[in-house]
Amino acid sequence: VTPPAATPTNMQVTQQDAATAAARVTPASVSVLAESVLGGDVTRKLSAEAASVLAPDVEYRLRALVQDASKFMRHAKRTKLTCSDVNNALLARGCEPVYGFEDGARDASRFVEGG
DSSP states (O other), X not given: OOOOOOOHHHHHHHHHHXXXXXXXXXXXXXXXXXXXXXXXXXXXXXXXXXXXXXXXXXXXXXXXXXXXXXXXXXXXXXXXXXXXXXXXXXXXXXXXXXXSOOOGGGOXXXXXXXX
């Protein structure tokens, strides 16, 4: 039995499924992030069950943040998502912006010489 020939719609679904699978937040990544926030404190380690419960919520919030940031990008008539778009989306949601990551045009550290 030969498999059916790949049609463009089948290929698109496969590519979309692959992109969605690559964008998933796994419980292991939630555990790693929690460990970095907690500073490796063994007494306050996140359980595997808690990480698996938190993973879908983290994924949902990240997707919503990127969607809001893309609205700022489109409003500015750009095709490149910048750190300021993400910071504006965070501020619109009442969260603190990410410090230390700015657009290249305003990055003063690029003028510093190492020595």
